[in-house]
Amino acid sequence: MTIRGDKDPKAEHAELVGRVRRFVAEEAAPRAASIDRENAFPADVYRRMGEEGLLGLARPHGAGKTTLEWAVWIEELAAASSTVADIVCSADLVALILDEHGTEEQKSMIGPLLAGETVGAFALTEAQAGSNAAAIETAARREGATYVLQGTKAWITCAQAADWAIVLAKTDLEAGTRGISAFLVERGGFTNGEGPYDTMGQRGTAVGELYFCGCRVPEGAIVGEPGRGYRLAMKALDTGRIGIAALAVGVARAAYEAAVDFAGSREQFGQTLASFQGLRWMLVDMATDIEAARLLTHRAATLRDAGLRHTKESAMAKLRASDVAMKVTVDALQIHGASGYSRDLPLERYVRDAKLTQIYEGTNQIQREVLARQLLG
Numbered sequence: 001m002t003i004r005g006d007k008d009p010k011a012e013h014a015e016l017v018g019r020v021r022r023f024v025a026e027e028a029a030p031r032a033a034s035i036d037r038e039n040a041f042p043a044d045v046y047r048r049m050g051e052e053g054l055l056g057l058a059r060p061h062g063a064g065k066t067t068l069e070w071a072v073w074i075e076e077l078a079a080a081s082s083t084v085a086d087i088v089c090s091a092d093l094v095a096l097i098l099d100e101h102g103t104e105e106q107k108s109m110i111g112p113l114l115a116g117e118t119v120g121a122f123a124l125t126e127a128q129a130g131s132n133a134a135a136i137e138t139a140a141r142r143e144g145a146t147y148v149l150q151g152t153k154a155w156i157t158c159a160q161a162a163d164w165a166i167v168l169a170k171t172d173l174e175a176g177t178r179g180i181s182a183f184l185v186e187r188g189g190f191t192n193g194e195g196p197y198d199t200m201g202q203r204g205t206a207v208g209e210l211y212f213c214g215c216r217v218p219e220g221a222i223v224g225e226p227g228r229g230y231r232l233a234m235k236a237l238d239t240g241r242i243g244i245a246a247l248a249v250g251v252a253r254a255a256y257e258a259a260v261d262f263a264g265s266r267e268q269f270g271q272t273l274a275s276f277q278g279l280r281w282m283l284v285d286m287a288t289d290i291e292a293a294r295l296l297t298h299r300a301a302t303l304r305d306a307g308l309r310h311t312k313e314s315a316m317a318k319l320r321a322s323d324v325a326m327k328v329t330v331d332a333l334q335i336h337g338a339s340g341y342s343r344d345l346p347l348e349r350y351v352r353d354a355k356l357t358q359i360y361e362g363t364n365q366i367q368r369e370v371l372a373r374q375l376l377g
Helices: 009-038 043-051 067-080 082-101 110-114 229-265 277-305 311-341 347-357 364-376
Strands: 120-123 139-143 146-156 164-170 180-186 208-218
Touching: 009 043, 009 067, 009 082, 009 347, 043 082, 067 082, 067 229, 067 277, 082 110, 082 120, 082 164, 082 180, 082 229, 120 146, 139 164, 146 164, 146 180, 164 208, 164 229, 180 208, 180 229, 229 277, 229 311, 229 347, 277 311, 311 347, 311 364
Parallel strands: 120 164
Antiparallel strands: 139 146, 146 208, 164 180
């Protein structure tokens, strides 16, 4: 029952889903193939998302939405373009970090980002520090009231398009993870390589490197407390994994829906493929696995919305959803046969896009280790 003057949560949710699906159909889906083919950052689509108020839905303050609704948005978007969905996950992650840990001056960067006017990046990974994030070598040396950053970040989503970045660097070389701080660095303080990486899938995310060569920033550029950057990053990744899980569900769903349509229309031996028990059962297993992955994702999102710890649940969701995405996309391509292997259909793109979900935001091997520690000590 809705009290007069209050908003009906169900109606709000339905309105968001409808708005999201319209945006996806009109803006993201028609561009998905060309974004992948050209490996080009979709700046126009990004701006339109800002104009539609579809950036920053995971923020705890000011967004007016829930993590659960954010997961629904990411899934819908990924079903059309996992590249665009990944860009949203990246934008929302940096907005979230500033919202939770930034100074009032730093928070002024959020507005332009959510409007789609600027692009932010989360710069943690390095060539020799992927799964072992604590092994970063980028250092920030203090000189009076400033810090001087030196190092290189690799595999950073939106690196080539970024106007600013949240950068993890060591401020105390002897303190381990307690000696890592987060810095807000604007373009000019960093440069890029020659171009984005030529990746297998999720092409167009402008993923690449950030170079810090004697970059000087004021003391006020530290996000959160000095020496607490690693903890800040791990907390952010707990939320980021919900986004990647939702993205993986979206890719799997798109592949499954394509397989159902194809199996219902393609005839062999005088009957549709959907009439053959072997293929019918494949489709049933795909649908069941997708629903299970979605429920794990929504559970992690719901726990976050309740203000409860969700490290274990986020890792479970990311682990299961990404494995499901890989299996479902491969099986969906198999059902399509030779036509699925052609670039004329999106099946091969779904397979390529799904693979990355098993790698970033912590590989699935790392997720299993995270979960083993949670469950077994």
